[in-house]
Amino acid sequence: MSTGASIEERFTRVERALRQDGFDVTGSPGFLVRDGALGIAAAHRSARNSATGQPKRAYYVEGTGRCAGWLIGAMAEPEVARMSGEFVENVVFAFFGSGAASDTGVLAVLKDAIVEIVAGASARMIADIPAELLAEIDGLEEGCRAANPRSTVRRERLLALNLGIDSLLAHIYTGTIFAERGLHPGLLRTPVGCNAFSISGDAAMGRHFFGRDFMFPTADVFQDTACLLIRVPDPAGAGTPRAFVGQGAPGMVGVMVGMSSSGVAIGVDMLPSRLCSPARPGLNSLLLIRECVQRCVSAREAVQRIREAPRGVSWLYPVADAGGDAFVVEAGSRLAGDQPFPYLEHVPGYYRGRLPDAAYIERLRERYGLPGPQDGMVVRGLGYRLPPEYLQDWNPGLWRAFDRNWLEIAKGLLSDILGEVKGLFTQRLGALWRQWVEEIARLGARATFDDSMFGERGFIDHTWTDRNCPGPFYFAPVRQRRADVLIATNHAISPEMRLTSMNEWVAFLSGGEQDEMQWRYDEMNHEIVDALSRGAVDEQAAWDVINFLRPNGRFPDYYNKGGEKDWRMVQVHGSVTLCELKGRAFKSLFGYYGDQPVTVHLDRYV
Numbered sequence: 001m002s003t004g005a006s007i008e009e010r011f012t013r014v015e016r017a018l019r020q021d022g023f024d025v026t027g028s029p030g031f032l033v034r035d036g037a038l039g040i041a042a043a044h045r046s047a048r049n050s051a052t053g054q055p056k057r058a059y060y061v062e063g064t065g066r067c068a069g070w071l072i073g074a075m076a077e078p079e080v081a082r083m084s085g086e087f088v089e090n091v092v093f094a095f096f097g098s099g100a101a102s103d104t105g106v107l108a109v110l111k112d113a114i115v116e117i118v119a120g121a122s123a124r125m126i127a128d129i130p131a132e133l134l135a136e137i138d139g140l141e142e143g144c145r146a147a148n149p150r151s152t153v154r155r156e157r158l159l160a161l162n163l164g165i166d167s168l169l170a171h172i173y174t175g176t177i178f179a180e181r182g183l184h185p186g187l188l189r190t191p192v193g194c195n196a197f198s199i200s201g202d203a204a205m206g207r208h209f210f211g212r213d214f215m216f217p218t219a220d221v222f223q224d225t226a227c228l229l230i231r232v233p234d235p236a237g238a239g240t241p242r243a244f245v246g247q248g249a250p251g252m253v254g255v256m257v258g259m260s261s262s263g264v265a266i267g268v269d270m271l272p273s274r275l276c277s278p279a280r281p282g283l284n285s286l287l288l289i290r291e292c293v294q295r296c297v298s299a300r301e302a303v304q305r306i307r308e309a310p311r312g313v314s315w316l317y318p319v320a321d322a323g324g325d326a327f328v329v330e331a332g333s334r335l336a337g338d339q340p341f342p343y344l345e346h347v348p349g350y351y352r353g354r355l356p357d358a359a360y361i362e363r364l365r366e367r368y369g370l371p372g373p374q375d376g377m378v379v380r381g382l383g384y385r386l387p388p389e390y391l392q393d394w395n396p397g398l399w400r401a402f403d404r405n406w407l408e409i410a411k412g413l414l415s416d417i418l419g420e421v422k423g424l425f426t427q428r429l430g431a432l433w434r435q436w437v438e439e440i441a442r443l444g445a446r447a448t449f450d451d452s453m454f455g456e457r458g459f460i461d462h463t464w465t466d467r468n469c470p471g472p473f474y475f476a477p478v479r480q481r482r483a484d485v486l487i488a489t490n491h492a493i494s495p496e497m498r499l500t501s502m503n504e505w506v507a508f509l510s511g512g513e514q515d516e517m518q519w520r521y522d523e524m525n526h527e528i529v530d531a532l533s534r535g536a537v538d539e540q541a542a543w544d545v546i547n548f549l550r551p552n553g554r555f556p557d558y559y560n561k562g563g564e565k566d567w568r569m570v571q572v573h574g575s576v577t578l579c580e581l582k583g584r585a586f587k588s589l590f591g592y593y594g595d596q597p598v599t600v601h602l603d604r605y606v
Helices: 007-019 065-074 077-095 102-130 131-148 156-173 285-295 301-307 358-368 389-400 404-422 429-443 496-499 504-510 513-533 537-545
Strands: 023-025 032-034 038-050 055-063 196-198 211-215 228-234 244-248 257-261 264-267 315-321 327-330 377-381 485-488 577-580 585-589 598-599
Touching: 007 038, 007 055, 038 065, 055 065, 055 485, 055 598, 065 077, 065 131, 065 228, 065 429, 077 102, 077 131, 077 156, 102 156, 131 156, 131 285, 156 285, 156 504, 196 315, 196 513, 196 537, 211 257, 211 315, 211 537, 228 513, 228 598, 244 285, 244 389, 244 585, 257 285, 257 577, 264 285, 264 301, 285 301, 285 315, 301 315, 301 327, 301 377, 315 485, 327 485, 377 496, 485 513, 504 513, 513 537, 537 577
Parallel strands: 055 228
Antiparallel strands: 023 038, 032 038, 038 055, 196 211, 196 485, 211 577, 228 244, 244 257, 257 264, 264 315, 315 327, 327 377, 577 585, 585 598
């Protein structure tokens, strides 16, 4: 919030900035005030939702967390109500597999388990959530009731919206609560998806592009409520908070991707891993992004904030800044300082003899000067190079081990799971055995090792429907050879964090998506290499790379299988965003692929 300027002066300045970015202020007098803080709602003049015809929305809010929450609630009560109601109720279905959907008895058990998890864990997470963010949730409820005394928005629903996915994933990734109910992991699914890159320096003509494709279920709600939020915090707040622009929806205190006035941008990618703490899910994902983008003045400071956070769920955090730094934080549950990293703790016995031990990993790490795990996470920065020994000496054996008779694999993995997770299949073992072995057979379809898969332009799977990955049981290549390019999708690259995903429960949860996430990584790398072969990347080239899955592009069937819909009416799963960090430009596409992206130039507002 600008100090020393009146409400009218601040409104005039923000209205001018919005007009320059293509938005018109809505309502009369065009703003709300709460405790001296200004709130403005704006509608884009030309960018509209292809299904509803409504203009794209942006909200500008100032002040403390409670003030900002009140302003958003008062300006966008209908959208907050949909997000805390329909979205929360429907998004859980994205975590049910086809097996659950076809069995009403199993579906009922799953729904009950998920309701129990979200309700119980969300309440336990409150102690780890910064007070300012909780105050914003309270402000949202108050603002919604001020706008509509009959509003359905309630604190518990807002907590479920903002904390529920983390609490759910902590249990899904570890599996215990589902296993104790005799529920096979094949009945669950993880809607894995996210792509990110940093292109800077010579590769970007001296600029710094940070691309984010946050692929997440819309629950047939988010595509119509999504918006941009321009947040100018109270400068009296703790830690001198920075102004930022983020993409999300009213009711979401966290953001899917954010960029601050300091030129720091950060996102989050799902990472299926056993390194989670369901008893204490903690502070993660969208809320942690919000904390970092608002509090940190550099990418390195953001990495440190992630390290210190009481994390309880595994995620990848791509982060970059205007100074040229970029990192991918491969994070699991935060470990105590004296707690050893669980290298092989979650790896099934069948694979342990085919993998390097902790001493070997530590020797290679020292030889190549690589960062080690700290507090349950590994930081992969520009120039990170995976030791070739993992690809050359260990991967061939892992591929061979995977390419066994599927029944032998089933027996081996069943033995490991029964020994590891108490009560698995005790209730429904007979009914689920057939599904178990069929899933094993599908995952164990012949995977062939070839050295050529690991080059700079290589592919392990040439299409997203290929199945040549040996589940999660392999070391994934980095591919990039430039020190000004960094990319991430949904799998860890560091050997340490990679091992935490080499688990049978994770294998069944993500199924063929292990191949699909590797294909996205390889294809995005290929797109960047191709773009750089034609010269340095400009804004259009960077946008084409991060939006490479668009249904009117090279892969029309990825989101629009069989061309069933007009590509313009295909929903954007989450959002596609490109930040130019030196110029503080934030371009985002949300809603439908036929919609026009909208851009905010943050420096105009602060």
